[in-house]
Amino acid sequence: MNVPKSNFSEWYNYVLEEAEILDIRYPVKGMPVYKPWGFKIMRRCFDLLEALLNSAGHDASYFPLLVPEEQFAKEGKHIKGFGSDVLWATHGGEQELERKLALRPTSETIMYPMFALWIRSHADLPLKVHQTVCVYRHETKATKPLIRGREVYWNEAHTVHANAEEAEMQVGEGVHIYKRFFDSLGVPTMILKRPEYDTFPGAAYSLAFDALMPDGKTLQVGTVHNLGDNFSKAYGIQYDDAHGEKKGVYQTCYGISMRCLAIVIAVHGDDKGLMLPSSVAPVQAVLVPIFFGKKEELLKKCEELRASLEAGGVRTKIDDEDVRPGEKYYYWDARGVPLHIEIGPRELDAGKVVLVSRDGRKKSVDEKDVLNEVKTMLEEQDKRLYERASKKLQASMKSAKSIDELKGIMNKEKGFVKIGWCEEEKCAEKVEVQGAAEIRGCEYNKREAMKCVACGKEGIAVWAAKAY
Amino acid sequence: MNVPKSNFSEWYNYVLEEAEILDIRYPVKGMPVYKPWGFKIMRRCFDLLEALLNSAGHDASYFPLLVPEEQFAKEGKHIKGFGSDVLWATHGGEQELERKLALRPTSETIMYPMFALWIRSHADLPLKVHQTVCVYRHETKATKPLIRGREVYWNEAHTVHANAEEAEMQVGEGVHIYKRFFDSLGVPTMILKRPEYDTFPGAAYSLAFDALMPDGKTLQVGTVHNLGDNFSKAYGIQYDDAHGEKKGVYQTCYGISMRCLAIVIAVHGDDKGLMLPSSVAPVQAVLVPIFFGKKEELLKKCEELRASLEAGGVRTKIDDEDVRPGEKYYYWDARGVPLHIEIGPRELDAGKVVLVSRDGRKKSVDEKDVLNEVKTMLEEQDKRLYERASKKLQASMKSAKSIDELKGIMNKEKGFVKIGWCEEEKCAEKVEVQGAAEIRGCEYNKREAMKCVACGKEGIAVWAAKAY
Structure with missing residues (x-):
């Protein structure tokens, strides 16, 4: 990209x-x-x-x-x-x-x-x-x-x-x-x-x-x-x-x-483009044959692998276009496909394939284990995606005791900021105008007392953020 | 109905x-x-x-x-x-x-x-x-x-x-x-x-x-x-x-x-209501337990059968409502469900179930054969539905040498009537006004010579019908 x-x-x-x-x-x-x-x-x-x-x-x-x-x-x-x-x-x-x-x-x-x-x-x-x-x-x-x-x-x-x-x-x-x-x-x-x-x-x-x-x-x-x-x-x-x-x-x-x-x-997504969780990826694994001779054998092997992966519930595609492998990786990475499977003449002889996850983990596995290894690798990557996103969300959560403090955060990294609010609309307007953040509400099934950042009266804890 | x-x-x-x-x-x-x-x-x-x-x-x-x-x-x-x-x-x-x-x-x-x-x-x-x-x-x-x-x-x-x-x-x-x-x-x-x-x-x-x-x-x-x-x-x-x-x-x-x-x-459909081919039936088989005692055992057996049918790709439902079996059949027949499966205390003891197709075929089968028997019965019924419809279509196909003859058919049984037509719109209008049928066209990839029923000139065979 x-x-x-x-x-x-x-x-x-x-x-x-x-x-x-x-x-x-x-x-x-x-x-x-x-x-x-x-x-x-x-x-x-x-x-x-x-x-x-x-x-x-x-x-x-x-x-x-x-x-x-x-x-x-x-x-x-x-x-x-x-x-x-x-x-x-x-x-x-x-x-x-x-x-x-x-x-x-x-x-x-x-x-x-x-x-x-x-x-x-x-x-x-x-x-x-x-x-x-x-x-x-x-x-x-x-x-x-x-x-x-x-x-x-x-x-x-x-x-x-x-x-x-x-x-x-x-x-x-x-x-x-x-x-x-x-x-x-x-x-x-x-x-x-x-x-x-x-x-x-x-x-x-x-x-x-x-x-x-x-x-x-x-x-x-x-x-x-x-x-x-x-x-x-x-x-x-x-x-x-x-x-x-x-x-x-x-x-x-x-x-x-x-x-x-x-x-x-x-x-x-990342600098290479889309990154899709396997749940919604139209293609979960792309088979990329590396042609240095043995083209026919490689394609036959790919078709075999594709059939067994599909039968095992993995949405699989063979990319047999006549372009360099690097171009293929670039293409499928940009589209977010979670995994590619490389197989060249050397792998063919050794009965192996190389699995590469969209986030860069690489593994050589026995051909007979492909289905299980692919499933495991997809699951693990999905988990990493979720954990990475959760960490980012957690890290974005701050709290502020005043509108100025809120504004300071909003002018820099933004994220979710916990503030006190008296539940009056005019104080929410103050927060929005002076604090540059909207009050998004209190957490579901959770009311916690916290003094209003706008008027100082008793209030509840709410999360403020800049909204799209 | x-x-x-x-x-x-x-x-x-x-x-x-x-x-x-x-x-x-x-x-x-x-x-x-x-x-x-x-x-x-x-x-x-x-x-x-x-x-x-x-x-x-x-x-x-x-x-x-x-x-x-x-x-x-x-x-x-x-x-x-x-x-x-x-x-x-x-x-x-x-x-x-x-x-x-x-x-x-x-x-x-x-x-x-x-x-x-x-x-x-x-x-x-x-x-x-x-x-x-x-x-x-x-x-x-x-x-x-x-x-x-x-x-x-x-x-x-x-x-x-x-x-x-x-x-x-x-x-x-x-x-x-x-x-x-x-x-x-x-x-x-x-x-x-x-x-x-x-x-x-x-x-x-x-x-x-x-x-x-x-x-x-x-x-x-x-x-x-x-x-x-x-x-x-x-x-x-x-x-x-x-x-x-x-x-x-x-x-x-x-x-x-x-x-x-x-x-x-x-x-x-028929006098009982909808009749669905298994391809599009939201429920393909309804399990109907016949409660004369042994309610719990019967429900357990139904749940077992449901799970194995679902695992085998048959969309299955248990109807355990507290109404008479006859009411259930009436209900599911009207909605077009292709098959019901009856199981009462007698069947339970004998390790059997009774399959009844929507079009009235009945069969007692061993419990262990249920999945295969259900699939076969669905397939056979689907085939009968198609054959019955094909026969009706075939039987409806007539031919007419004149507009009067066409009109005679249209006034009675209708259906598809083969006529000759010169391909002029004004002759088609004549056919429509005097023959009470629309020209629907000639068969795909088939041009057969036939004299126009309206003007008598050279023409092609087309099918006329009364259209919705």
């Missing part, structure tokens, strides 16, 4: 292009094209997420893109929260539509009127569905590929419960699923309860997963909302309890977007 | 509801909600299709939903062909957008400007991508769930080639893939070359897969288009050949929509 990761912003854009993740030249702002390599990685991320949701009893489904205006407006805070960001379809051909249709910015207003039809009795609860779709937000802020765009590829889950306690427990399950998901990507996260003013429009409260970017800023990579009964009241979702009485329901929703791809790229 | 299949139209809507395929009560015309069971079947269909495309070298990708107006208008016939059907997004919040954005009715106008950027030399060809997305068509005709809607869930493949011959060969590959796909659904099809006036807007010619519906009408379930160089000229897609000369490219595209789910439902 030509751009070092220390120059993160330029590196990021360079990697998106060089590793063929995206093409940002599509002529609608904030709507890039996902190229095959990028899309494959992203789909693997969502396959993992969907499998976790399915096995926890969420059912995949599909709801329409378009929301009639009156249906969209039913939950007051929600429509206000999205207002100017909503894209509207107004015409079919030259004809004006009878009523405007919103392109979903998220699907509460689409799903919940249907939930009102579906839910009759206690037996219909809990209802847990999810869908992977694009949502649309007419962002006026600067867009950034995979981070802030007008077309957001994501998975959203929505659940309905008989009472507030069950909804509260569901929030816990959502958090647990998301935690496992980011773990499987090797990405450590902070789970924070957002301040009230930063809650999802219409929610009772919002939890968010924040990850550390290489420049010390934080990226929100997932959210879990307890919706309470705000939406169910607005959309009339009720059920008959055991005594035949009508009762209102309680809801949750949670979502993870294409930012999961952004964070994988940002956290794991 | 309460509606016999002989009353097809009512049966179809009833099955969609009863088997929880769709909810058509969503308040935008032509945009139903896919319920979990329906969505799972549909996703299995598309998983099969995507796997076939991938293994033939098509890369999954994702292109944006929205097309700027000027980009949409570049290929003259194409925009004219879609004109009044296009939905337009015109506002972000209250603000009018700088330029109107079309919701893709199909993605040529989105992909091809990007292909013009991507393709430089012969080495970049062929380019083969596909994507599974929704497309939007502001249908003014009556909508019908999964058959004609305003939100069309589909997979579209697009390919680019160095010359016309390669594009022509690619059409062959597309046809081959689609044929395999419909075979795997147990759905026999006719592959017909559409008349010129019925060609996809902008294409050189169009092939289509037509399937027979239970009411004798035909449903177009897939199309393969040779685009020639119409689009590449409009979008300036060129490459440098071996001599450094700029050359234009030739393209193809092909698509299959959620109609693949409609046809599976329509072709295989």
